[in-house]
Amino acid sequence: MKTAWVFPGQGSQAVGMGVDLQETAIGQSKFDQAEEILGWSVVEKCQGNEEELSRTLYTQPCLYVIESILVDLLIAKGQLPYLVAGHSLGEYSALYGARVFDFATGLKLVQSRAQLMDGAAGGKMAALMRFDRDKLEQAIAANPDVVMANDNSEQQVVISGTPEAVDSILSLVKVKKTVPLKVSGAFHSPLMAQAAQEFEGLLASYEFMDAKVPVLSNVDPTPTQSATILKERLIKQMTGSVRWREIMLQLPQEGVTHSVEIGPGKVLTGLIKRTCPELKLTNISTIE
Numbered sequence: 001m002k003t004a005w006v007f008p009g010q011g012s013q014a015v016g017m018g019v020d021l022q023e024t025a026i027g028q029s030k031f032d033q034a035e036e037i038l039g040w041s042v043v044e045k046c047q048g049n050e051e052e053l054s055r056t057l058y059t060q061p062c063l064y065v066i067e068s069i070l071v072d073l074l075i076a077k078g079q080l081p082y083l084v085a086g087h088s089l090g091e092y093s094a095l096y097g098a099r100v101f102d103f104a105t106g107l108k109l110v111q112s113r114a115q116l117m118d119g120a121a122g123g124k125m126a127a128l129m130r131f132d133r134d135k136l137e138q139a140i141a142a143n144p145d146v147v148m149a150n151d152n153s154e155q156q157v158v159i160s161g162t163p164e165a166v167d168s169i170l171s172l173v174k175v176k177k178t179v180p181l182k183v184s185g186a187f188h189s190p191l192m193a194q195a196a197q198e199f200e201g202l203l204a205s206y207e208f209m210d211a212k213v214p215v216l217s218n219v220d221p222t223p224t225q226s227a228t229i230l231k232e233r234l235i236k237q238m239t240g241s242v243r244w245r246e247i248m249l250q251l252p253q254e255g256v257t258h259s260v261e262i263g264p265g266k267v268l269t270g271l272i273k274r275t276c277p278e279l280k281l282t283n284i285s286t287i288e
Helices: 019-023 025-038 042-046 056-076 090-097 103-118 133-141 163-172 190-204 227-237 244-253 267-275
Strands: 003-007 083-086 124-131 146-153 156-161 175-180 258-262 280-284
Touching (some): 003 056, 003 090, 003 267, 019 025, 019 042, 025 042, 025 056, 042 056, 056 103, 056 258, 083 090, 090 103, 090 227, 103 190, 124 133, 124 163, 133 146, 146 244, 146 267, 156 163, 190 227, 258 267
Parallel strands (some): 003 083, 258 280
Antiparallel strands (some): 124 156, 124 175, 146 156
16 A cells, blocks of 8 residues: 655644644654744644634644644654655645654744745735636736646636736636635745745755655655755745646556545545545544
8 A cells, every 4th residue: 555645734724733732742842842943832823713823924833833743643653655745835744754854944944934925915816616727727828917826626726916917817717616815925926936035045054855755746746855856846836836736646646545634624635535536535633
């Protein structure tokens, strides 16, 4: 049995997530370490109010810490994946799971990323469900101020760009359902170029190790274990599209038979179920 570990990103957070992980020595030690690095308590934020937890500044570090603890608990039980992938912020948890960097390095990077993204303003993102893909791609290609930020599945994508450009696409393409995302900026678009440039400078000072297992990256779903390539892909991630649909289609190609979503919610499991119905699916979000 070949198992893929997949890690959700922003949008999967929920009040109360990960709180039970304090009951384990691994969890408590990681929560303590995180508080020293961040200057605030992940457990407190996860038990606080939804609005604060949903702020990029807090969401991203909280998800990374919880997903990393779950990884450590699985590894302590002798479980190892055949390959890993993460959705947007989840890619950092995937890289930690593949041992590309240690817990502290990953958290420092995630904290910086969250600060830069939280400070980005002037953009808009919207999730689209059920549409004519050809028409949507043509409309996006004709508008330089909007991109497909997340290609989540055949019938679900997120577009990102200037508010005018996003509204223009929505007026041109018939969509069954549209959900505006509660974010400050146009993530995964060229509008994040300045933040991405600052982040690239930070990334340069951290050492990456070759991955223990192959990683499918958001900007390139081809599996690799090369530290150099994984770092290059991470640099492109802030302005590049999350190619999740292609990542899912790659799983059976790699011989994967089982997908385990590690982290809160079942967003990725739902997407994989519809895209690769032959895979066995599991969710792990609590000690139980």
